Amino acid sequence: MSLLKLDIYHVRNIHKASLQPCPTLNLLVGDNASGKSSLLEAIYILGRAKSFRSASIKPVISLDQEHLIVSAQIQQTAEGGVSQLGIQLDGKTMAIRINQETRQQRSELAYALPVQLIHPKSYELLDGGAQLRREFLDWGVFNADTRFLPMWRRFKKALAQRNAALKIKRFEQLAVWNQELAYYGTIVQDYRQRYLEKLQPVFIAISRQFLALDTITLQLLCGWDSSKTLLEALEQDMDKDLRYGFTHSGPHRADFQVRVEQQLAKEFVSRGQLKLLVLGLKLSQVQLLADGQQPLGCVLVDDFAAELDSCNRVKLLDFLVALNCQVFITATAATDFGDLSHIPNYKMFRMEQGCVNPY
Numbered sequence: 001m002s003l004l005k006l007d008i009y010h011v012r013n014i015h016k017a018s019l020q021p022c023p024t025l026n027l028l029v030g031d032n033a034s035g036k037s038s039l040l041e042a043i044y045i046l047g048r049a050k051s052f053r054s055a056s057i058k059p060v061i062s063l064d065q066e067h068l069i070v071s072a073q074i075q076q077t078a079e080g081g082v083s084q085l086g087i088q089l090d091g092k093t094m095a096i097r098i099n100q101e102t103r104q105q106r107s108e109l110a111y112a113l114p115v116q117l118i119h120p121k122s123y124e125l126l127d128g129g130a131q132l133r134r135e136f137l138d139w140g141v142f143n144a145d146t147r148f149l150p151m152w153r154r155f156k157k158a159l160a161q162r163n164a165a166l167k168i169k170r171f172e173q174l175a176v177w178n179q180e181l182a183y184y185g186t187i188v189q190d191y192r193q194r195y196l197e198k199l200q201p202v203f204i205a206i207s208r209q210f211l212a213l214d215t216i217t218l219q220l221l222c223g224w225d226s227s228k229t230l231l232e233a234l235e236q237d238m239d240k241d242l243r244y245g246f247t248h249s250g251p252h253r254a255d256f257q258v259r260v261e262q263q264l265a266k267e268f269v270s271r272g273q274l275k276l277l278v279l280g281l282k283l284s285q286v287q288l289l290a291d292g293q294q295p296l297g298c299v300l301v302d303d304f305a306a307e308l309d310s311c312n313r314v315k316l317l318d319f320l321v322a323l324n325c326q327v328f329i330t331a332t333a334a335t336d337f338g339d340l341s342h343i344p345n346y347k348m349f350r351m352e353q354g355c356v357n358p359y
């Protein structure tokens, strides 16, 4: 899968931009504030219907405009047809169109264009709250198996219903919601566990390419006392849940840990090593998609030089070129990309004041 043509309207300082990217490597060069991250943000919005820099979409829309639009022609497979993808956002409403048809679910965009992002704040994946790690995990499971999403939705619905019953103390409903939540919650947990087991060896192998660290492990924390079933944990928590009005145990509290020599990575390794472990996690998701013959979307790497030293930059470029997926990488100088003479196919673009042109 690759973007054949990308059109962007009113995304930060990009008022109107159109480009025909290379199916493999795309290098974006520009001064500070020229709009490089905004271009990656536009692609990210097309795949995920949200920004990676702002919690709401309003700050992303160009100052004098009402809405933003990102659209693309996408080659689904090397021999397959071309599809059209588009999103319009005004800060309140969202309009998604796939092949000229209006769609309601952002998941449809996400299946049409899986986007993986590596940026200067990526280390927060291992340093920040568990929500980031659950989202990371679920993105991987979601792309690996389309049966996961309906189960996840039913789990979220059961959780919302149980929390509502807890708040208004509907005792007679709680037994039903315990059963429902335990059933779908256990399925969600099983999907995550199986996914992490597949991810672990790939993650370790990739991390070793970038880091000289021994014994790296990945461990899922299910979100409840794992010596009990989820149903037992829910029943045991009942008094506490009623007192606080929400569900304490379940996959909505799940997390995963990366350990290096048995120590929690974020407390043991350097900031640079932590970044490289996050790089390993993100690349292992892309590698798993490739191994599973799943559609490989775009990999976006923002601020290449800030992320990696020169040796690791060469390794990352070679890794991504070998994966044969579409990549967009930003840097302030073309020299940051090093020697490109061995890379058979790539395009370089120059960003200037929100405009993109061939380099």
Ligand SMILES: Nc1ncnc2c1ncn2[C@@H]1O[C@H](COP(=O)(O)OP(=O)(O)OP(=O)(O)O)[C@@H](O)[C@H]1O
Residues within 6 Å of the ligand: 011, 012, 013, 030, 031, 032, 033, 034, 035, 036, 037, 038, 039, 058, 059, 060, 061, 062, 063, 064, 332, 351
């Ligand atoms: N809603 C908006 N409307 C117009 N311009 C905006 C908006 N939001 C941000 N900007 C401006 O867009 C410009 C581009 O920012 P962006 O982060 O994309 O640049 P960059 O090339 O990635 O820079 P750097 O190399 O410094 O990270 C900045 O000058 C920023 O102030």
